Amino acid sequence: MTAMKPIAAAALAAGLMLSGVPANAGEITVVSWGGAYTKSQVEAYHKPWMAKTGHKIKSVDAPNPAAPIKAQVKAGNVSIDVADVEYSDAVRYCDEGLLETIDPAVLPPAPDGTPATEDFIEGALTDCAVANIVWSTVFAYDAAKFKGAEPKTIADLFDVKKFPGKRGLRKGAKPNLEMALMADGVPAADVYKMLTTDAGVARAFKKLDTIKKHVVWWEAGAQPPQLLADGEVSMTTAYNGRIFNAAIGEDKPFKIVWDGQVLDFDLFVIPKGAPNKDLALEFIKFATDTQRLADQAKYIAYGPARKSSGKLVGLYQDGKTPMAPHMPTAEANMGNALVNNFEFWADRDSELNERFNAWISSN
Amino acid sequence: MTTAADTVAAGDLGPLTTGDGTPLKTALARATRRARLKALFLVAPLLLFVIVTFAVPIGQMLYLSIYNPVFSDNMPRLSSWLRDHDVAQVPGEDAFKALVLDLTEARANRTHAQVGTRINYERTGATSLFKSTARKIKRIKGPPYKDQLLALNEEWGDLHLWTVMARAASPHTAAFYAQALDLSYDAEGDIVRAPENRRIYGHLFLRTLFLSALIAGLCLILGYPAAHLLASLPLKYSNLLMVLVLLPFWTSLLVRTTSWITLLQSQGVLNDMLVSLGVLGDDGRLQLMYNQWGTVIAMTHIMLPFMILPLYSVMKTVPKDFVRAARSLGAGPVTAFLRVYLPQTVPGIGAGVLLVFIISVGYYITPALVGGSSGQLISNQIAFHMLQSLNWGLAAALGALLLGGVILLYWLYDRLVGVDNMKLG
Numbered sequence: 034m035t036a037m038k039p040i041a042a043a044a045l046a047a048g049l050m051l052s053g054v055p056a057n058a059g060e061i062t063v064v065s066w067g068g069a070y071t072k073s074q075v076e077a078y079h080k081p082w083m084a085k086t087g088h089k090i091k092s093v094d095a096p097n098p099a100a101p102i103k104a105q106v107k108a109g110n111v112s113i114d115v116a117d118v119e120y121s122d123a124v125r126y127c128d129e130g131l132l133e134t135i136d137p138a139v140l141p142p143a144p145d146g147t148p149a150t151e152d153f154i155e156g157a158l159t160d161c162a163v164a165n166i167v168w169s170t171v172f173a174y175d176a177a178k179f180k181g182a183e184p185k186t187i188a189d190l191f192d193v194k195k196f197p198g199k200r201g202l203r204k205g206a207k208p209n210l211e212m213a214l215m216a217d218g219v220p221a222a223d224v225y226k227m228l229t230t231d232a233g234v235a236r237a238f239k240k241l242d243t244i245k246k247h248v249v250w251w252e253a254g255a256q257p258p259q260l261l262a263d264g265e266v267s268m269t270t271a272y273n274g275r276i277f278n279a280a281i282g283e284d285k286p287f288k289i290v291w292d293g294q295v296l297d298f299d300l301f302v303i304p305k306g307a308p309n310k311d312l313a314l315e316f317i318k319f320a321t322d323t324q325r326l327a328d329q330a331k332y333i334a335y336g337p338a339r340k341s342s343g344k345l346v347g348l349y350q351d352g353k354t355p356m357a358p359h360m361p362t363a364e365a366n367m368g369n370a371l372v373n374n375f376e377f378w379a380d381r382d383s384e385l386n387e388r389f390n391a392w393i394s395s396n
Numbered sequence: 397m398t399t400a401a402d403t404v405a406a407g408d409l410g411p412l413t414t415g416d417g418t419p420l421k422t423a424l425a426r427a428t429r430r431a432r433l434k435a436l437f438l439v440a441p442l443l444l445f446v447i448v449t450f451a452v453p454i455g456q457m458l459y460l461s462i463y464n465p466v467f468s469d470n471m472p473r474l475s476s477w478l479r480d481h482d483v484a485q486v487p488g489e490d491a492f493k494a495l496v497l498d499l500t501e502a503r504a505n506r507t508h509a510q511v512g513t514r515i516n517y518e519r520t521g522a523t524s525l526f527k528s529t530a531r532k533i534k535r536i537k538g539p540p541y542k543d544q545l546l547a548l549n550e551e552w553g554d555l556h557l558w559t560v561m562a563r564a565a566s567p568h569t570a571a572f573y574a575q576a577l578d579l580s581y582d583a584e585g586d587i588v589r590a591p592e593n594r595r596i597y598g599h600l601f602l603r604t605l606f607l608s609a610l611i612a613g614l615c616l617i618l619g620y621p622a623a624h625l626l627a628s629l630p631l632k633y634s635n636l637l638m639v640l641v642l643l644p645f646w647t648s649l650l651v652r653t654t655s656w657i658t659l660l661q662s663q664g665v666l667n668d669m670l671v672s673l674g675v676l677g678d679d680g681r682l683q684l685m686y687n688q689w690g691t692v693i694a695m696t697h698i699m700l701p702f703m704i705l706p707l708y709s710v711m712k713t714v715p716k717d718f719v720r721a722a723r724s725l726g727a728g729p730v731t732a733f734l735r736v737y738l739p740q741t742v743p744g745i746g747a748g749v750l751l752v753f754i755i756s757v758g759y760y761i762t763p764a765l766v767g768g769s770s771g772q773l774i775s776n777q778i779a780f781h782m783l784q785s786l787n788w789g790l791a792a793a794l795g796a797l798l799l800g801g802v803i804l805l806y807w808l809y810d811r812l813v814g815v816d817n818m819k820l821g
Contacts, residue, residue: 100783128509128527199662249686250769264663376524383785384520390777391596393769
């Protein structure tokens with residue numbers, strides 16, 4: 034029997050050599066949000082990584098990739114290796130021990146040698162997560178629908194007298210409460226302070242009351258551009274990249290209003306007990322290097338989470354649209370911008386969503 | 397009348413036996429037992445499958461609604477202190493010592509945030525309170541614990557927080573059921589109605605029952621004549637019509653729901669048609685979906701086959717001669733229908749209505765897609781707590797209440813109509 038082993042090993046090795054597959058070829062499962070966003074990740078991260086390493090990536094879409102993580106980790110049956118999640122979920126899950134920690138020291142430095150910890154935008158690295166993009170919730174409208182004046186400020190989203198038509202809003206407390214307060218005249222800097230008080234929350238809901246009858250609620254990121262295209266709504270909140278892709282990529286007459294935008298990070302995490310933990314980390318290191326983050330901006334208008342990537346952001350994949358002005362972080366777009374406060378939401382998520390659900394289901 | 401001869405004959409033969417001398421009674425019992433075992437053997441795979449993949453997980457899920465050991469497991473000292481003492485005011489040094497020791501340990505095990513989340517279900521702000529305190533807990537070296545902890549964050553001196561922790565100290569809790577019934581605990585730990593702007597589930601349960609009943613009723617009104625037509629036409633026509641019933645039944649649910657979106661939305665086929673015919677102005681487009689209408693219209697369509705098929709199978713067996721006989725004896729068409737035909741189709745009506753109603757009560761996809769805010773059912777809230785808020789205890793409690801309600805209605809139906817009268821095909 035012992036003599037068999039080397040022979041079997043040799044045969045196996047020969048077989049592998051003949052088949053041309055690298056001996057360590059593996060497969061990881063990456064879960065993301067679908068649509069134009071997943072496509073940008075496939076083009077910028079997945080394909081180059083597969084070409085370089087010979088490993089495979091199974092790309093899976095979910096309305097919220099954070100949702101299956103808890104179920105899988107609790108059930109002890111994890112199939113996800115890498116997930117792309119929102120900031121508040123990344124922090125919450127990390128605190129609850131559902132994620133592997135990621136040491137930022139292992140991330141590749143910028144081309145000029147700046148270590149990753151300094152190269153990433155402040156807040157983009159947490160104990161368990163590495164950010165890849167800065168995105169924002171904005172509101173957008175169909176320019177063809179408005180003959181005269183066009184919406185300019187966040188207050189116009191709530192003004193159905195001046196700008197008639199249905200409104201699309203994300204079904205959930207975040208970030209409708211923030212936008213309602215900003216539309217009601219609260220400066221961005223005071224929004225979260227205001228929302229910690231009962232009076233502030235009541236004020237936000239009161240503002241939402243004014244358009245409640247005119248709202249079509251959406252849940253997945255792909256819905257708002259569709260609602261606009263169908264003419265079902267005249268304005269809708271949306272993830273800025275989705276509107277960019279519809280407007281520039283598909284030539285729809287959609288325009289973004291940057292006033293009152295709410296900025297957020299999307300981050301890569303590895304669920305605790307991921308089947309291919311090491312490969313997953315290799316993938317994250319590759320995907321979040323300077324070049325790859327800059328490449329992603331070629332396919333969708335989300336800002337790279339690294340400072341050094343900013344200079345490399347060039348033209349859209351059509352080869353003529355410069356991407357920089359479409360980034361949520363572009364100087365001109367940051368006039369009245371709010372950065373999502375994940376600590377606020379970690380605390381008040383359940384209370385405010387419960388209240389939101391009660392509000393939405395009452396007539 | 398027994399004659400003497402009969403008695404003698406029976407006495408001579410003794411008890412009846414089979415060929416090999418076994419008493420007939422024993423042989424019969426043996427044969428039935430064997431048949432029963434055979435039957436059990438045949439259904440065993442299904443039984444096992446149902447138990448393993450259905451009964452056990454559902455049981456576990458429902459158990460989550462009363463069992464949540466997150467706090468008691470990860471804060472053992474404080475939990476046992478809280479179980480032994482009555483919290484009528486903010487406790488003293490003992491409890492704070494247990495709290496500090498437990499929190500230090502929880503911090504090391506990275507479980508402090510889970511504990512905070514559990515308390516946060518009932519008291520907003522607990523997540524960050526536990527997290528920020530755990531971050532700084534190392535600064536507390538020794539007694540007096542209470543003063544030092546209050547210096548770190550004065551929220552620890554809040555009575556409401558302590559009453560919530562006292563309830564969480566027991567792994568078995570009624571808190572999720574209380575929440576599912578729109579009740580909440582006040583600062584003293586008494587159960588009160590939740591504040592108006594947090595009440596949601598009672599209202600949603602009623603809406604779910606009402607809409608399900610409405611959908612079942614609409615299906616009956618639409619399906620009864622159709623099933624009657626199917627049952628009375630010659631086979632070659634009825635088969636063709638049957639395909640029209642079955643084709644949507646076989647089509648993917650998602651496809652059917654999204655086609656309703658295309659049809660019903662304000663820029664959709666139906667509205668466009670009405671506008672181009674001049675029935676409606678361009679500003680007066682009907683809002684047929686993203687509200688209750690959407691849910692009712694789309695679900696009535698989706699549920700129709702579940703009504704037509706049981707009705708059809710019952711009507712098929714009703715002899716036509718009875719109605720003809722009634723007519724020939726002088727009954728008008730209405731009387732003949734009401735007194736002769738209708739009673740014979742009751743088993744089909746019962747089966748169809750109950751089937752549609754029970755499926756509707758737990759329906760989720762269609763209301764989520766076309767229901768807007770006013771067409772949401774309780775199942776959408778269950779899905780929300782399963783997938784978004786991750787409060788599985790509350791989801792389980794809502795699910796258990798829904799299950800209980802359906803069982804209650806089934807029992808009522810059995811008392812009023814009789815389940816034996818139900819016929820599915």
